[in-house]
Amino acid sequence: MALNNSGLRPSRLSRALAAAILIGGVVGTAQAQQEPAAAGEGAKKPTNVEGVVVTGSRIKRTQIEGPSPVTVISSTQIEREGFVTVFDALSTLTQNGGSVQNELNSAGGFTPNGSPVNLRGLGPGRTLLLINGRRAADYPFPYNGQSNFQNFGNIPSAAVDRIEILSGGASAIYGSDAVAGVINVVLKTNFNGDKLTVRGGTTTTGGGDYGDVQWVGGRSGDNWSVTYALEYFADEPVWAFQRSFMDSADDNPLPTPELGVNQPTASIRLNRPGSAAGSYIAPPPGTCDRFGGEFVDYNFRTVVAATRAVTNLGPGCGSWKDVSYQTIANGNSDWSGYFYGTYDFANGIQAWTSLQGFYSKSKLAGGTEAISGPHIDGTGRVTTWFDTGFNTNLNMQRVLTPQEYGGVDGLYQRYTEKSLDLAFGLRGTIGRFDWDVTLGRAEYRAERTRQRLDGSKVTDWFFGPRLNTTGTPRYKLNLDRFYTPLTPEQYRAMSDTLKYESESWVTQGSATLSGDLFDLPAGPLGFAAVLDFTKQGYDLKSPRSILPTVIETYNLTGTNGGGDRSRYAAGVEFSIPILPSLKGSLAGRFDKYDDITAVDDAKTWGYGLEWRPLDNLLFRGNYSTSFKAPDMHFVFNEGSGSFTTSLDTYRCLSSGLSAASCTGTVYNYSVFATSKGEPTLTEETGKSWGAGVVWDVVDGLSLSVDYYDIKLDDAVTTLSSAYILDNEAGCRTGLTRTRQPFQFSPDSAFCQEIVSRVNRIDAPGEPTTRIDGVRSGPVNQSLLRVSGIDAALNWRFSTERFGDFRTELGWTHTLKSERQLLATDPVDRDWRDDPGNFDFRSRVRGSVNWQRNDWNATVFMTRYGSLPNWQETGRIAPYFLWNANLGKQITEKARLTVFVNNVFNKFHPQDGGFNTYPYFWRAYSPIGREVSAQFEYSFH
Template sequence: MTAALGSALLLSVAGMAVAQEQGNQSGQTPSATDVDRVVVTGSRIKKVDVEGPAPVTVITAEQIQKEGFVTVFDALETMTQNNAGTNQNELNSAGGFTPNGSPVNLRGLGPGRTLLLINGRRAADYPFPYNGQSNFQNFGNIPSSAVDRIEILAGGASAIYGSDAVAGVVNVVLKTNFEGDVVKLRGGTTTTGGGDFGNIQWVGGRAADNWSLTYALEYFADEPVYAYQRDFMDSRQDNPMPGALGYQPVSTVRINRVASNTPGTYFAPPAGTCEKFGGEYVNFTFRSTYSATHPQAGQPYTLGNACGYWNDVGYQTISNGNKDLSGYLYGTWQITDGLEGWASLQGYHSKSELSGGLEAILGPHIDGTGVFTTFNAANPGMNTNVNIQRILTPQEVGGIEATHQKFNEKSLDVAVGLRGTFADRFDWDFTLGRADYKATRTRPRLDGSAVTDWFFGPRLNTSGTPRYMINLDRFYTPLTPEQYRSMSSILKYDSHSWVNQGNFVLSGDLFEMPAGPFAFAAVLEATSQGYDLNSPDGILPTNRTVYNLTGTNGGGERDRYAAGIEFSIPLLSSLKASVAGRFDKYDDITAVDDARTWGAGLEWRPFSNLLVRGNYSTSFKAPDMHFVFNEGSGSFSTVLDTYRCLSAGLRPGTSACNTSTYAYSMFATSKGEPTLEEETGKSWSAGLVWDITDSLSITADYYDIELEGAVTTLSSTFIMDAEGGCRTGLTRNREPYQFAQDSAFCQEIISRVTRVPAAGEPTDRVINIRSGPVNQAFRHVSGIDAAVDWKMDTDRMGDFRWQLAWSHTLESEIQSFATDPVQTDWRDDPNNFDFRSRIRGSVGWSRNNWNATLFGTRYGSLPNWQETGRVSPYILWNANVGKQITDRMKLTFYVNNIFNNFHPQDDGFNSYPYFWRAYSPMGREVSAQVEYRFD
């Protein structure tokens, strides 16, 4: 920052010299300009000064294009305040709940804690809940053609906007009063393979003395990109750290005894089995190492022969295929001199497809219970407890396209209003609106009963470990596409969310004070919000007839009424104070009845070109609707059975417990919790805006955000660790556990774990974990935002503009549950994959009919996968050059990710895809755009 400030001071001298030279050459002198008052995000009071007590970042439509981005979400991803590195995205969520949603996560506080506004109105939630649990808004369905600018306030703003504005607000302001017509056509591809895309935009407008109309139409299409199209992630052989045993494929068409430290565990398939599967499988002799408790601890031994699969991971998509059509209309009608009517319509229709990869057969399935990954094989020569696995091939299902999930999404945002002025100083605005979002999802999936009938037949016992006779002929023979279709179905999910809202805003100057007008804004709001999520019956936790898949249902409504007021108080000619307060009243089934929030700010201008500012505000977030109305959801994950490990005299976390005996797949269920309370937060910021010259400005702000009572879901790992502690009296480190077995905490925790007897295993096996949301978490984050903006206009070399923004997290604290201590060093914890710093910057140049932009973004370092250090920062560069061919036509060429940078090197990242999910595997993208203007 010191270097940036020093550079800015030096540049200011050059800027003043250039300005003086231009003034002398042109003979012109600056003139005063009347500036209209505008509303800026973070306040409802109209004002001349764009900068206020709380820092607001603005991205213009022109800036989005110059920096090389096609979509709004692409631009928002590069914002320095958007520093979370753990969001689900198209790379890692193909099999998840929201693989087609695009969340923004300001300050890393969670996607649902960033409020999305469209022209100051709430957007409808994305119909599918994030991770099957919480709600968020989709930033991927906003047509960039209709955008005028995006305003980002990264801090608490509930005193102005109510619930959800905890980490910040993103207000997308759409175009108005546009005249003429502009058509843009852009197409491109990646140089690494796949990713062809096309985008066409038409923006126009008409106006007369008493009316105006602005319209926009956009179509965007791109193709899905598969992992096999990237040579660094198309195979399990891309693992940079294969371990002491060297590279091994995943074992498939495999049957193995449930035993540890036992050579020859695998039952070898018949000769020629692997060759039957179209070249997908290879013959392989698998090995393992003896556990820490074995006399030959760490030494390798041979498991046996089976078919191996190297390339199964390559069949998932890393970028969705999309066909998006969107439109926008905005019109005004001047009814009288002091009264104007307006209407707005925004529509979006998307068809997307993606693949989560190939399905696998893991064992027999019993409806309502799920897949038994451990069962007793009654086959002659086996007659023992076994695990099996057979990952299907693309040929068996009818081609990789047959694995595609398909999304059909429609959203509509309609608003009408009246606005006017009375007494020559009071403005009012009455708005009614509805935002509606519908989505359907289809996906192919095996039926549990059909899989069991085909491969295993009827169950041979009624209690204990399930006993089956494996049909070895079918298990060792590829399916035909017809056979796959006969034992599978197309699952369909329907979801719908909406928000109806009305508000009345009155603002203006109440009276004159010695230092200026005493301004105010008052708002009354009424909102009705709801959602309805219907998943296929076969994936619900109560049914579980679909093979190895679960899901969630839910639906409910919530009404809210609010009143708020703001004051802008000129204390001195150089000092202004602002105060805001808001009351929200809720009508739903939760424990939230009402919420009161307030905020205050100061603006001190000791000089005309220097603003020193500070802001404090309280915030709150009502529980996400799916946290409340969830009718039941389920999830599978491999979890350590801490009780088993401790009971065996071992220490969890060591290799001795890292076997299928102690860590295995568990099923967790969760339901909505109407007793949840609101999350509460507070945030403050302090900083300055210094216009060093007319062409050079610097901003720097310190921020501090604290959140208490945050809703978090009791994870399976937390519950299993707590159950182990309650049952054995020991922590993971084998130290005394803090709660006694007969305590209320332990009784609750033990009741959440369901175990059944398991023959040949050390303790009863977990078949269900009852999870759920609780008000437990605490978060605190603080840091610095800074930016430099410098313009330099010359006659000889053209016009230049430099922009640089930087965000750096100074402190991050976390407490997941009230029983945990506050972790004060979370920022530097090796398990925290949020970026500590982000930088974005650009330099633009224009001269005569030419223009060019170089844009760069830098992601700070992250922990390496082995938790021994940190990987290097990640830097991407975009560039474009354009030429005005005629008065109407312009041609621009783009290269995004100039150096084809994929991800920082981490030689210890041994989990697929072998790099952290925040990094994009798309690589270099080249495109061209032609723009044509009509009168």
């Protein structure tokens, strides 16, 4: 519980508990210290961090650390290291090494406007986001259309005081979801005066202009205080065609070796199935020139998988530029506000209230659409049909151009998001105990609109009516329309504006009591108890036309879902002084759930030890259990679908080939996969432990090293189409992808289940039956485990001549990572080094700050460890990014700072074998160097 003007006496335990980072045996106090006042803000009193006085001086870390490390990023540090948003800063956490969807790679996906964090690579939904210790509402759209997660992109940086990050199990205090860690965003309180901050910048490579305006202020009286913040942030989208290394299909660093050159996208292609010579039907002369310079005449070739011989397919229209008609950074216009107020009654009770709001309009583009066959409502597009005009089976592709949309602005899909978090409470003392009662409600609403082709209208325009009712569909392609650009009016006539609506909410209340029960020989026995009630839910409404049971929109599916769950919980914690230099902690929690799943309750506990043999030396250790109730969309999903290009492994192996040799559309084609909620899922259970040391080497220099180990059983995952198809082929042929013996017999329970998930239909003229659909869905995974080392160094020193210096360095290294998909699978104990694992094995972040008189400067560095190369034959080099800034206090109240982020304009490490667009791994940013200037003015 924070100190306030009423003079309430905080106990050792209540200080951390009220801050929502008291984790008992799982959490300790902050490893970083409060920032010194910026020049010109005037002298400030030492800031009380939930009862532990931490100033900008050289306070010993060993006296404020607990049994587990907590990383703290202050608002001053966020600015000093060059970041504008909270998510930008969190992206550099060394513990945040897991791969996630981002603005670069998800523009056409389910959550392209969300900003997830993936601590320890255990998955975005396994990191719990707290705002002032309270659960934030989930992002309304499920991650990848499958699971819930929390968005770290809607937190106003103007209101942030600091961010506290615990990376490890924390269910003994927080219950479900705190498996990989907890990120608690602490907002400003007790702010006096007003401060205006204006920042503007751009990229030096093109696009990405942005501006940010913040107003933070506060007032206080004898028995009251208010703090408020208002922020407006806007930036423009960045397109792939604004980056020369990803604006063309010719940027592919590894063309097919037998061809020796890249080929454009076959944007107008009409061909007989297969890869036989001359299978492409030549378009009429001058066709490619009709499309406004987007297409070029090209004679396409391919490589026959079995013989690796080059075959001349024939002429068509190719596009080098179509890959670049997508945004790689979203355009945003965001308003956010925050209010916090307190009132002290005469009896020592304090009332408080907090309100946080967010309103955002965003736009992004996922590229142009493509027509690849007629559409049958309820079934989807047909990739092979019998054409009565040519009297043969045909395949096709017809990629739309931006001009057919009326320009690139016609490609935008738009988001409107609104979130509101309201809370209020009372706190005070009863005898020697502190108490706190809190009630809160958080809501998050999102709306998405996009223009997409209607399947029936596309079919009517290009193909006309179906000419049969059974067997291979028969149509007659209208060649004049196929080879003629659409006008924007024609596109709009055969498309619909799709509108998605979604909302999520969480209502929560808690009551805490904490204090010292009695004195023991080594000190007082600390105690804390908490009662929690939470009810959360969501409602996702996608357009009817994209639902997998309807499938009326062309080449697009979606998902609906909705439900709620209630949780009642009680927890207790003890801080036990064993010896003057040895302290233990013990925490336990019971959660009772009310929903449609079999998850009824969960019991979690944790303990920790802190041993201080010297004043400047701390040894610590912790152990805890954790759990995660199944994500609600895993449970309440009413049905979702997705199209993905997959290898037909059974067809490949049946042809006598291995997976590496099966290239081309005969073996790789679009597959429709469906998924549905599973109320039978059980909870995930975890165990987490760690041990470490904190050493104040000399005055101002401290070092910490900690080992962590997190194990998760029954983790929920969605079986991928690739996993199902590989194992289906193994069950049918007795061979793996590399033609080694398959481990399960065809009549095993595993094979019966896997084979039942693949639906096949006859495919005349093709090597085997063709995949008609895959039934995916969530299952309880058997095992996830990760272990490694976190290390941090802080060094501050002052010189009379050169000024004050501060150095911070953090390092995380994964020692071991294991996974097991199903209990019938072997445990992959070398997953960390698996060539298919694109999580970073190590990350480093560090900064050096200098301040002298009115001047200050910072150099910040983040290092990404090596990743496998795309051909899985080795690893690419580590990757460094550098930020720098220089600031000056120009008057007593005004400060000016110039920032350069990504000083050396680095984009991504080179991988000569990365032959899939965008030709580098999605974890690397294609934005490049950013320059900006910031002006601050304090009204004191």
